[in-house]
Amino acid sequence: MTHWSLLGRRVLAIGPALGPLARGPLFGAALEVAGVERLADVSSATVDLLLIDADAVEPQVLADAVAALGADSSPPTLVVGSRLPASVVRALMRIRTADVLESPFSDQDLQAAVYALLDRDGMEVPAPSQHASRCWSVVGAVGGSGATTIAIEIASALAARSGKDNSVCLVDLHLADGAAAAYLGAAPAMALAEFGPAAERMDAALLAAFTTPVGKGIDLLACPRDPVAFEQISREAVLRILEIACDTYDFVVVDMPRHRRPWTLEALAGSDEVLVVSELTVPALLAARALCGEIEAALPPARRARVVLNRLASRMFGPAPSTAEAERALERQADAGIASDWEAAAASVNLGGPVRQHRPKSKIVRDVAALVDRLLGVETQARRSAWSRKAA
Ligand SMILES: Nc1ncnc2c1ncn2[C@@H]1O[C@H](COP(=O)(O)OP(=O)(O)OP(=O)(O)O)[C@@H](O)[C@H]1O
Ligand SMILES: [Mg+2]
Numbered sequence: 001m002t003h004w005s006l007l008g009r010r011v012l013a014i015g016p017a018l019g020p021l022a023r024g025p026l027f028g029a030a031l032e033v034a035g036v037e038r039l040a041d042v043s044s045a046t047v048d049l050l051l052i053d054a055d056a057v058e059p060q061v062l063a064d065a066v067a068a069l070g071a072d073s074s075p076p077t078l079v080v081g082s083r084l085p086a087s088v089v090r091a092l093m094r095i096r097t098a099d100v101l102e103s104p105f106s107d108q109d110l111q112a113a114v115y116a117l118l119d120r121d122g123m124e125v126p127a128p129s130q131h132a133s134r135c136w137s138v139v140g141a142v143g144g145s146g147a148t149t150i151a152i153e154i155a156s157a158l159a160a161r162s163g164k165d166n167s168v169c170l171v172d173l174h175l176a177d178g179a180a181a182a183y184l185g186a187a188p189a190m191a192l193a194e195f196g197p198a199a200e201r202m203d204a205a206l207l208a209a210f211t212t213p214v215g216k217g218i219d220l221l222a223c224p225r226d227p228v229a230f231e232q233i234s235r236e237a238v239l240r241i242l243e244i245a246c247d248t249y250d251f252v253v254v255d256m257p258r259h260r261r262p263w264t265l266e267a268l269a270g271s272d273e274v275l276v277v278s279e280l281t282v283p284a285l286l287a288a289r290a291l292c293g294e295i296e297a298a299l300p301p302a303r304r305a306r307v308v309l310n311r312l313a314s315r316m317f318g319p320a321p322s323t324a325e326a327e328r329a330l331e332r333q334a335d336a337g338i339a340s341d342w343e344a345a346a347a348s349v350n351l352g353g354p355v356r357q358h359r360p361k362s363k364i365v366r367d368v369a370a371l372v373d374r375l376l377g378v379e380t381q382a383r384r385s386a387w388s389r390k391a392a
Pocket of ligand 2: 147148149179
């Protein structure tokens with residue numbers, strides 16, 4: 001299906017009952033609601049789509065007004081109504097691009113009719129993007145393992161490396177109660193649940209309206225708190241967000257919920273890297289092992305999830321497993337380790353912003369930088385031995 005967006009399209013709606021469509025299936029359009037007399041000065045130069053509610057206008061008046069529209073100069077026209085008089089339909093047949101839709105109709109019926117008209121009218125279809133981006137998804141093995149913290153720090157490290165504006169997008173897919181915005185001291189702006197199916201046709205311009213800039217080079221896509229958002233936001237909308245974000249940004253970092261959603265495996269399969277964050281406790285390591293297996297079953301055969309061990313601390317502070325013990329429990333090698341630094345982590349969330357901003361010398365920043373180097377294929381000196389020693 002063509003991903004049309006009505007963003008900014010000038011839609012003239014004849015009949016007051018059509019006004020609410022601007023918040024639903026015609027979301028994004030510049031909708032003008034007017035009476036039938038407005039048809040006297042309509043042309044395709046000033047209106048992109050004409051929508052007429054036949055039930056709102058006396059049939060002969062409407063038939064005359066439609067007949068007076070220029071056959072070639074009138075915009076694509078859709079007449080809706082529970083009674084569509086033959087005189088109106090006959091007048092409509094003279095218009096180059098026109099259709100009728102009988103009431104009652106669903107949002108999907110209306111959208112299908114509108115997009116078919118726009119397609120027929122030959123509006124330009126955006127070419128598929130050639131933009132090369134990288135998408136890394138971060139998921140916690142257990143609650144509180146540090147996935148959000150690490151996603152934020154990765155995004156921050158990437159932005160610092162790129163030095164460009166808007167090069168990194170952090171997407172919080174905890175649609176109901178994401179923490180990324182609060183950790184960054186930002187206001188979440190992706191009010192997707194309100195837009196229903198319209199969200200599935202998002203384009204870059206609309207996505208831009210949903211982003212919150214959070215520091216140099218990073219944009220955040222996060223939903224306002226909404227307990228039923230997971231039920232209201234469709235798989236198509238989530239995958240569309242990721243698709244557009246990857247078209248728009250050099251790097252997309254996804255803070256992925258642990259619990260399986262209808263879009264989880266597709267989102268992970270579309271990611272260049274999947275990072276499973278575990279802490280150094282036996283239950284977390286066992287959960288990480290199971291989660292990696294579940295994810296890898298959905299990935300192409302050669303693709304592996306990577307395990308990041310978070311909050312590595314000296315064993316002086318408690319009987320944590322060593323790295324070797326952790327890897328035995330994981331039944332695989334860990335790909336990275338992030339040191340524990342409670343002071344820096346607390347300063348970051350309490351002040352709002354990445355650890356890199358508030359505690360640039362923290363070991364968390366150093367270890368995330370090494371992880372990012374590794375993912376980017378930059379060789380760093382003895383990277384694994386450096387962190388594994390800390391946990392030993
Ligand atoms: N390396 C670290 N050192 C010290 N504290 C950390 C570290 N990483 C994360 N934390 C802290 O651990 C707590 C949980 O982190 P975070 O919210 O990132 O985990 P999560 O896996 O995203 O949790 P949830 O399951 O709720 O999504 C936070 O208070 C955070 O500041
Ligand atoms: Mg989290």
